[in-house]
Amino acid sequence: MTATGLAPDIVSSSIPQHTHRARSLPPRGRPIIVDLLAALAGLGLGVTIALGISAQSMQSISSVPGLITAAGRMTGLLAGYAMAVTVALSSRIGPLERAIGQDRLIRWHRRLGPWGLYLLLAHVVLITVGYAGLAETGILAQLWELILTYQGMLGAAVATVLLFMAGITSYKRARRRFKYETWWSIHLYTYLALLFAFAHQVDSGASFAGHPLATLWWTTIWLALLAAVGYWRFAVPVVRSLRHRVRVAEVVRENADVVSVVLEGRRLDRLPVAGGQFFQWRFLARGAWWEAHPFSLSHVPHRDRMRITVKDLGDHSRDLATMPIGTPVFIEGPYGRFTADAAVNTKVLLVGAGVGVTPLISILQDLDEHADVAVLLRARTRDDLVLHEELVAEVGRRGGTVFEALGSRDQVTIDASRLRGALPDIDRRDVYICGPTTFTTAVATECRRAGVPADRIHFESFVF
Structure with a gap:
C-alpha cells in the first residue's frame, strides 16, 4: 500500500518466536x-x-x-x-x-x-x-x-x-x-x-x-x-468479583491520550476469559462506581495480573489516568466472541486502528502456536501506534509480519487491491478487525471484495 506522492506507507518487520503458557479459557460458543x-x-x-x-x-x-x-x-x-x-x-x-x-x-x-x-x-x-x-x-x-x-x-x-x-x-x-x-x-x-x-x-x-x-x-x-x-x-459477577478480588495495581500512560491500567487479583489465570473478550468494569471509587464501561483486555490474565488499555474518550476513561492504586474493581463478564477460537483455519490477519489494537494483542496471546499471523496497523503517525513494541514482539515470536499503514485518511486507504498486494493469500485467512465503527465497516467491505468469505471476517462493536 503506497500513499499518493509519498514513500511506501507499509513497513514490515519480524522477530524470532518464543512460547507462552496455557491458562483457563471459556467454553467455545456452540x-x-x-x-x-x-x-x-x-x-x-x-x-x-x-x-x-x-x-x-x-x-x-x-x-x-x-x-x-x-x-x-x-x-x-x-x-x-x-x-x-x-x-x-x-x-x-x-x-x-x-x-x-x-x-x-x-x-x-x-x-x-x-x-x-x-x-x-x-x-x-x-x-x-x-x-x-x-x-x-x-x-x-x-x-x-x-x-x-x-x-x-x-x-x-x-x-x-x-x-x-x-x-x-x-x-x-x-x-x-x-x-x-x-x-x-x-x-x-x-x-x-x-x-x-x-x-x-x-x-x-x-x-x-x-x-x-x-x-x-x-x-x-x-x-x-x-x-x-x-x-x-x-x-455470576458478584461471585467472580469476590473470588478474584480485582484491584488497580498500576496506571501507565502510553501516550498523551491512552493509559493502561494493570489489574491484580487472586488467581486471575483461573478466570475463564479469552483474548479479545471484554468485561464491564466498575471501578469502586468515589464518583465512578455508578458507571460500568466495556473495555477489552490488552493482556490476558497471567497468574495474578491482567491489563486494559483505554483511550481518553470521555469523563470516565479520562478519570482512569488518575485512578488511585488499590481501587477495588467490580467485574461483569467476560463477554464477546471476538476470540481466537472463532478462526476457521490457522492463517490469520489482524487489523487494528488506534486503541483498537489492544484486543488484538490479547488475541495473539491465545492463537494457536502454529498460526500464520499477519497484522495491519492503521494510524496517522507512528506515535499514535498503541503498544506497538509489545505487539511487534508478540507477532515476531511467531515469525509473523507487521504492516503499518501510516498517514491521513486522504493519503492512505485500505482497499481490496492493496490488501491482495500485501497478502496474496488473504482469501484463505480469517480476518479480525478492531477500530472505530466506520473503519471496521470499510475494512470488512474491502476484505469481502478481496475474496474473504463473510464468515471469516470477525469484529464486534461496543456502540450498543
Whole structure:
C-alpha cells in the first residue's frame, strides 16, 4: 500500500518466536444453542397465540366491541411475550452470549424492544375501547374505571408508565440528554414493571382464568427469565468479583491520550476469559462506581495480573489516568466472541486502528502456536501506534509480519487491491478487525471484495 506522492506507507518487520503458557479459557460458543433457543422462542410464540385464541368464544366475538376486546387481549399476551424475549436478549446468558456475541444480542434487543411497547400501547387502547363499547360508556370514563376498580390494574398502569419511560429514554436522541446514572436507574425499574405486568396478566387475563396449565406455563417462562437475570446479571459477577478480588495495581500512560491500567487479583489465570473478550468494569471509587464501561483486555490474565488499555474518550476513561492504586474493581463478564477460537483455519490477519489494537494483542496471546499471523496497523503517525513494541514482539515470536499503514485518511486507504498486494493469500485467512465503527465497516467491505468469505471476517462493536 503506497500513499499518493509519498514513500511506501507499509513497513514490515519480524522477530524470532518464543512460547507462552496455557491458562483457563471459556467454553467455545456452540451454534446449536442458537438454533435450539430460536426453536424454543418460535414454539413459545405459537403457544402464546394459541392461548389468546382459546380464551375467545363465538359469543364473545359476535359484536364489534367483542372483537376489539379480543384483539386487546391478544396484543396483551404478545406484548408480555415480546418483553420476556427482549429481557432475555439482554440478560447476558453465558452460552447464548458466547454463541452470538453481546453486540448482536443488544442490537436484537433494541430492534425487538419497540415492538413490545407498540403491542402494549395497542393492548391498552383496544381493551379500553372494547370495554367502553360493551358497557356503552365513554372511553376516558372506562379507562378511569379500569384503573381504579379492576384487580391489579393500578399496578399494571404503573408498569405501563415505567416501561414507556424505559423505551423513550433508550432512543439515541433521548438517551444523549440523560446522565448514565439516570438512564440506568430508570431501566432498573423495568424489572419492577415486568413483575407488575406479570401479576396483572395472571390475575386478570382471560387466557389464565380457570386454566391452571396455561398459568403454569406462563409462570414457568417468567420464573426462568427471573432465574436467568438473577444468575447471569447478578450472581455470576458478584461471585467472580469476590473470588478474584480485582484491584488497580498500576496506571501507565502510553501516550498523551491512552493509559493502561494493570489489574491484580487472586488467581486471575483461573478466570475463564479469552483474548479479545471484554468485561464491564466498575471501578469502586468515589464518583465512578455508578458507571460500568466495556473495555477489552490488552493482556490476558497471567497468574495474578491482567491489563486494559483505554483511550481518553470521555469523563470516565479520562478519570482512569488518575485512578488511585488499590481501587477495588467490580467485574461483569467476560463477554464477546471476538476470540481466537472463532478462526476457521490457522492463517490469520489482524487489523487494528488506534486503541483498537489492544484486543488484538490479547488475541495473539491465545492463537494457536502454529498460526500464520499477519497484522495491519492503521494510524496517522507512528506515535499514535498503541503498544506497538509489545505487539511487534508478540507477532515476531511467531515469525509473523507487521504492516503499518501510516498517514491521513486522504493519503492512505485500505482497499481490496492493496490488501491482495500485501497478502496474496488473504482469501484463505480469517480476518479480525478492531477500530472505530466506520473503519471496521470499510475494512470488512474491502476484505469481502478481496475474496474473504463473510464468515471469516470477525469484529464486534461496543456502540450498543
